[in-house]
Amino acid sequence: MNENLPATKTNLLGLDLENMRQFFESIGEKPFRAQQVIKWIHEVGVQDFELMTNLGKALREKLSEIAEIKVPTVLLEKSAEDDTRKWIIQLSDGNCVETVFIPAKNRGTLCISSQVGCILNCDFCSTGKQGFSRNLTSAEIIAQLWIAVRALSLKQGFHDRAITNVVMMGMGEPMLNFDNVLPALQIMRSDFAYSLSKYRVTVSTAGVIPAMKVLREKTDVALAVSLHAGNNELRNKLVPLNKKYPLEELMQTCKDFFKDEPKRSIVMEYVMLDGVNDEPLHARQLVKLLSNMSVKINLIPFNPFPHTTYQRSTDANIDTFQRILSNAGYFTTVRRTRGDDIDAACGQLVGQVQDRTRRQERYLKARLIEAEEF
Numbered sequence: 001m002n003e004n005l006p007a008t009k010t011n012l013l014g015l016d017l018e019n020m021r022q023f024f025e026s027i028g029e030k031p032f033r034a035q036q037v038i039k040w041i042h043e044v045g046v047q048d049f050e051l052m053t054n055l056g057k058a059l060r061e062k063l064s065e066i067a068e069i070k071v072p073t074v075l076l077e078k079s080a081e082d083d084t085r086k087w088i089i090q091l092s093d094g095n096c097v098e099t100v101f102i103p104a105k106n107r108g109t110l111c112i113s114s115q116v117g118c119i120l121n122c123d124f125c126s127t128g129k130q131g132f133s134r135n136l137t138s139a140e141i142i143a144q145l146w147i148a149v150r151a152l153s154l155k156q157g158f159h160d161r162a163i164t165n166v167v168m169m170g171m172g173e174p175m176l177n178f179d180n181v182l183p184a185l186q187i188m189r190s191d192f193a194y195s196l197s198k199y200r201v202t203v204s205t206a207g208v209i210p211a212m213k214v215l216r217e218k219t220d221v222a223l224a225v226s227l228h229a230g231n232n233e234l235r236n237k238l239v240p241l242n243k244k245y246p247l248e249e250l251m252q253t254c255k256d257f258f259k260d261e262p263k264r265s266i267v268m269e270y271v272m273l274d275g276v277n278d279e280p281l282h283a284r285q286l287v288k289l290l291s292n293m294s295v296k297i298n299l300i301p302f303n304p305f306p307h308t309t310y311q312r313s314t315d316a317n318i319d320t321f322q323r324i325l326s327n328a329g330y331f332t333t334v335r336r337t338r339g340d341d342i343d344a345a346c347g348q349l350v351g352q353v354q355d356r357t358r359r360q361e362r363y364l365k366a367r368l369i370e371a372e373e374f
């Protein structure tokens, strides 16, 4: 073994253009190699340096010694009656995350996870109940898109542009894993990689204000905010992060977010919990809170999970709630779960994986509701 070689190889999968340029400079190579390699990895889907024919032989050999393009393993791929698809992806430490693809008439949305578990502990969210394990690396985040693009391009009826939108609405709070989420967002947007427009990459946050401000400076992606209540008392209970970043500050941050692009609006997510936040009074509070703001509202009927005390609002209550918001001038949509039958197949998983993925399936099922909206 060559003693000059690093103990671990650098995984190039998660490097955006800037990081990739730095990498090439650090090994004494020209920075323009960055875009060539990003194209090979993300546009062509190559993992073997030997196939990168526009790099000289010496460089290919050097890269093989010090770097790698490491993609996590797909443990299972499932598809639902309605063509919703999901991949259970096993990370190198054994943890699993799920990625979901939701096809619709004129678009295909991929719902991506940013953390294993979540620290926020929102009362109505099953992931919150399972605790926090760790942040995903940039490579593990972008790998979900890499895998889905490749898998879909092999499927009949799909093509390599099947994924038109990405939403960071899987497990975790993306704005608490900012440093790793940002390069992944840049790769999604990059013309050398997935070329997704700024309107088609959405970050969803419970309201981590400092990170939202940095996100605004560093990127131009779309934003969804998990509101769920129009007053602090109720929101403190449903989204404990509200105690740290209360509604007044959050609304100010939201107002500032697209102030340079007044035509863009934030999507406000609002889970419909029976008898908790779904009465006309709550809708009116929301109207007041959001007055003069350019927002769309996405009502998400609660997706129940074992041991939860919450229940989904009735259709009648959801209709009334929606009508109040619409009459006040807010574009308001209601999403219903898709991919329901995937749950049935969940019993086919075995052992440890079954336990983990079942929790995650319940969670991801909840994500399907609103992800298809974007």
Ligand code: SAH
Binding pocket: 122, 124, 125, 126, 168, 169, 170, 172, 173, 174, 204, 205, 206, 207, 224, 225, 226, 227, 269, 270, 271, 300, 301, 302, 303, 304, 366, 367, 369, 370
């Ligand atoms: N941490 C991010 C991403 C969470 S997932 C955030 O809070 O925005 C995206 C949405 O699903 C959030 O609005 C979240 O509150 C909502 N959600 C979580 N559990 C749910 C459930 N059981 N039923 C319906 N929506 C749920």
